[in-house]
Amino acid sequence: MEVQQSSNITYRMYDWGRPRELHVQKSLASLKNNKLLKTGPFPGKFECEYFSLELFKENTFSASKLTLLYLLEGQNVELCGSDGTKIQMSQEDIVVVFPDETVSITENAKFMKIC
Numbered sequence: 001m002e003v004q005q006s007s008n009i010t011y012r013m014y015d016w017g018r019p020r021e022l023h024v025q026k027s028l029a030s031l032k033n034n035k036l037l038k039t040g041p042f043p044g045k046f047e048c049e050y051f052s053l054e055l056f057k058e059n060t061f062s063a064s065k066l067t068l069l070y071l072l073e074g075q076n077v078e079l080c081g082s083d084g085t086k087i088q089m090s091q092e093d094i095v096v097v098f099p100d101e102t103v104s105i106t107e108n109a110k111f112m113k114i115c
Helices: 024-030
Strands: 045-047 052-056 060-062 067-073 077-081 086-089 094-097 102-105 110-114
Antiparallel strands (some): 045 052, 052 110, 060 102, 067 110, 077 086
């Protein structure tokens, strides 16, 4: 997981098991508030002025703006676009849903909606 700005610097705290270098100490040192804060489990939704994250478990999704659907749980999940396009997804796959597009999901799955 990483958050980037146009500073041309990226500090990775976690990289989904990929063999790339992590920068945990540098990323913690770059935070404006250097105190460690205890947080609870993800409440299901987060919003700031730049993006929003939301857990999603529905069978259909209609996008009002460009949205990424990141598959958190589920294997061989099929998404059907409003134009008839079908996509097979596995865990950790991401699909782009364009504005005014509706997607049907054929399996029980858990997504992170990123807008």
